[in-house]
Amino acid sequence: MRSAHLHRCSVLTVVVTVLALFAACGRGPGTDGGTPVPDGELRIAPQFSPRSGYAIDTDDPYILTQLGVTEALTSATADGQVRPALAESWTQVDPLTWRFVLRAGVTFHDGTPLTPAAVVTALGHVAGVAAPPRALRGLGLTVVEDGANSVQVATTHPDPILPLRMSSPNAVILAASAYTGGAPSVIGTGTGPMRLTAVEGAQRASLERFDGYWGGRPALARVTTTFVTDPAARALALRAGDVDIAQGLPESSLLEFSAGSGFDEQTVAAPRTVLLLLNQSAAPFSDPRIRQAVARAVDRTALAEQALAGSAIPASELFGPAVAWGAHEPPPAPDIEGAKALLVQAGHGPDNPLPVRLWTYQNRPELPTLATAVQAMLREVGIDAEIRIGEYGTQEPEVLAGRYDMFLLSRSYLTDVPDAGATLRSDYACDGSYNLNHYCSPAFDSLVARLDTATDAGTRQDVFRAAARMLVDDVVGVPLVHSQENGVSRNVVGYTLDPMAKQLVTSQLAVTG
Known part of the structure; x- marks a missing residue:
C-alpha cells in the first residue's frame, strides 16, 4: 500500500490543479435562491471523466447523454x-x-x-x-x-x-x-438540448444551447464541465462556489451541505453494488475454500453502517432493494472461526498467513474506505491484504487479463439497459466480455439463456433472482454494500438526481441569480 504521506501529497496536488482549472472559468460564489437567469451558464463537476476520447463504442457516451448532448431512438x-x-x-x-x-x-x-x-x-x-x-x-x-x-x-x-x-x-x-473519417466525432453532431463545442482532453468540455432542439428551447445558454476524479476536490470546488453541481461526494463532505446550508443535497438509492471480486482463474482464489473464507470474514453490516456511516445498504447478493427483483433479507453474519478453519484446510494457518493484493480506485469515494475496512477484517482471519489504490483505466486491462487477486469494484447492474440480463451475461457468462471474476459455469449460462425468449417481466425477474442465488452459492466474489448516489447543487433550478446516472442536463435546467 502507498504510504499515507504519498497519498496525501497526491490528493493535494490534484486539489490544487483542479482549483486552477476552475478559477480559469469560474464566476465565484453565487447567492442562494432567486429566479432563473435568462441565458445562464451551468458549471458541473461530474464524478467520472472520459477515458476513450468520447468513442461511441465505450463507456464515454454515458457522459454525453448525461450532459444532454446525444439521444437514442x-x-x-x-x-x-x-x-x-x-x-x-x-x-x-x-x-x-x-x-x-x-x-x-x-x-x-x-x-x-x-x-x-x-x-x-x-x-x-x-x-x-x-x-x-x-x-x-x-x-x-x-x-x-x-x-x-x-x-x-x-x-x-x-x-x-x-x-x-x-x-x-x-x-x-x-x-x-x-x-466522415476515423472515429465518429461527437462535436456538433448530436440531437440533445446542448451542443458540444469543445473538449480539452479528459479535463473539460464546453457546451452551448441548441436553439433547434425538438423538445423546446433550453433554458441554459452554456454548460461548462470540469472533470474531477478526486471527490475531495469536487467538494472543495462546490464549497468555494466554483461549480454549481458536484456529484459523488464523500460522506464526510455531505454533512456540511445538509439542510440549512444553502445547498441542495440529494441522495437516492441506486441499482449499484460494491463487489469484492476474486480472481478464480489463478491461485489463491481458484480454491473455493479460500473464496468462502473471505465471504465469511467480511462483516457487511459493519461496512455499511460503520465504515460508510450508514450511507450504504449491506448486501446479501448482487441485487438490492433498489429494484423489484433484489433481495431484501439481511446479509449473513460474519463467521470468523469458520473462515479460519477453511484457511487451515487450504494450508494457511496462524503461522502461515495468506498474502494477497487488494486493488481499488478512488473515483468513487467509498472504495478506499471500504478497502481499509476489508483489509482489517481479512487480517483477523489470517489473510494479509496489501492495498493498492490507482486509476480504474489502468487497472481494468490487468483485471480483465486475470493478473490480479482481489478487486474492489462499484458496479451498476443496469448500466447498459434497465434489464439485468445484460449484466449477468457480460459479467458472469463463460464468454462474458466483462467477466472480471473469471467465473465459468455451464449451469449458470444455461439459466441465463432462458432470457433469450422470455418476454414477460416477471419471468425475467425470476431468472435474475435465481442467477443471483447461484452466484452466492458459487462464491463468485462477495457483494459488500448497495450504494446510494448523491449530488449537491447551489443556485440551480430543476436539478433532479438520476439513480441511473444517465441524465443531468435537460432543457428545463436553469441557474438562478
Missing part, C-alpha cells in the same frame, strides 16, 4: 419501461425484426435533419466495430431504411427487449457528418 425508466425519444413508436414485424418510426422535426446540431439514412449509419457503425458495446453485443444487429420516416432493426435471434436496448447511450444517433 428510445429512453427508459429505472424499472425497465421503454419510452419514446428519437423514435416516436415501434412495432415488432416478425420474431427477428422491429420497425421504429422516427420523430418528425428533429434536427442534428450541424443543421441536418434526422433521417432513416442517418439512423442506419449510426447504428450500423456501433454494431460493426470489432468489439460492440455490451448492450448490442452478440445480436448480429442490422439496420435498413423503411420508407421516408422509419427503419427496421433486425437481429440474428429473437431479442425480446430490443426496444429497451435502443435506449443505451451506445446506441445514440449522430449526424452523418460525424462519420
Whole structure:
C-alpha cells in the first residue's frame, strides 16, 4: 500500500490543479435562491471523466447523454419501461425484426435533419466495430431504411427487449457528418438540448444551447464541465462556489451541505453494488475454500453502517432493494472461526498467513474506505491484504487479463439497459466480455439463456433472482454494500438526481441569480 504521506501529497496536488482549472472559468460564489437567469451558464463537476476520447463504442457516451448532448431512438425508466425519444413508436414485424418510426422535426446540431439514412449509419457503425458495446453485443444487429420516416432493426435471434436496448447511450444517433473519417466525432453532431463545442482532453468540455432542439428551447445558454476524479476536490470546488453541481461526494463532505446550508443535497438509492471480486482463474482464489473464507470474514453490516456511516445498504447478493427483483433479507453474519478453519484446510494457518493484493480506485469515494475496512477484517482471519489504490483505466486491462487477486469494484447492474440480463451475461457468462471474476459455469449460462425468449417481466425477474442465488452459492466474489448516489447543487433550478446516472442536463435546467 502507498504510504499515507504519498497519498496525501497526491490528493493535494490534484486539489490544487483542479482549483486552477476552475478559477480559469469560474464566476465565484453565487447567492442562494432567486429566479432563473435568462441565458445562464451551468458549471458541473461530474464524478467520472472520459477515458476513450468520447468513442461511441465505450463507456464515454454515458457522459454525453448525461450532459444532454446525444439521444437514442428510445429512453427508459429505472424499472425497465421503454419510452419514446428519437423514435416516436415501434412495432415488432416478425420474431427477428422491429420497425421504429422516427420523430418528425428533429434536427442534428450541424443543421441536418434526422433521417432513416442517418439512423442506419449510426447504428450500423456501433454494431460493426470489432468489439460492440455490451448492450448490442452478440445480436448480429442490422439496420435498413423503411420508407421516408422509419427503419427496421433486425437481429440474428429473437431479442425480446430490443426496444429497451435502443435506449443505451451506445446506441445514440449522430449526424452523418460525424462519420466522415476515423472515429465518429461527437462535436456538433448530436440531437440533445446542448451542443458540444469543445473538449480539452479528459479535463473539460464546453457546451452551448441548441436553439433547434425538438423538445423546446433550453433554458441554459452554456454548460461548462470540469472533470474531477478526486471527490475531495469536487467538494472543495462546490464549497468555494466554483461549480454549481458536484456529484459523488464523500460522506464526510455531505454533512456540511445538509439542510440549512444553502445547498441542495440529494441522495437516492441506486441499482449499484460494491463487489469484492476474486480472481478464480489463478491461485489463491481458484480454491473455493479460500473464496468462502473471505465471504465469511467480511462483516457487511459493519461496512455499511460503520465504515460508510450508514450511507450504504449491506448486501446479501448482487441485487438490492433498489429494484423489484433484489433481495431484501439481511446479509449473513460474519463467521470468523469458520473462515479460519477453511484457511487451515487450504494450508494457511496462524503461522502461515495468506498474502494477497487488494486493488481499488478512488473515483468513487467509498472504495478506499471500504478497502481499509476489508483489509482489517481479512487480517483477523489470517489473510494479509496489501492495498493498492490507482486509476480504474489502468487497472481494468490487468483485471480483465486475470493478473490480479482481489478487486474492489462499484458496479451498476443496469448500466447498459434497465434489464439485468445484460449484466449477468457480460459479467458472469463463460464468454462474458466483462467477466472480471473469471467465473465459468455451464449451469449458470444455461439459466441465463432462458432470457433469450422470455418476454414477460416477471419471468425475467425470476431468472435474475435465481442467477443471483447461484452466484452466492458459487462464491463468485462477495457483494459488500448497495450504494446510494448523491449530488449537491447551489443556485440551480430543476436539478433532479438520476439513480441511473444517465441524465443531468435537460432543457428545463436553469441557474438562478
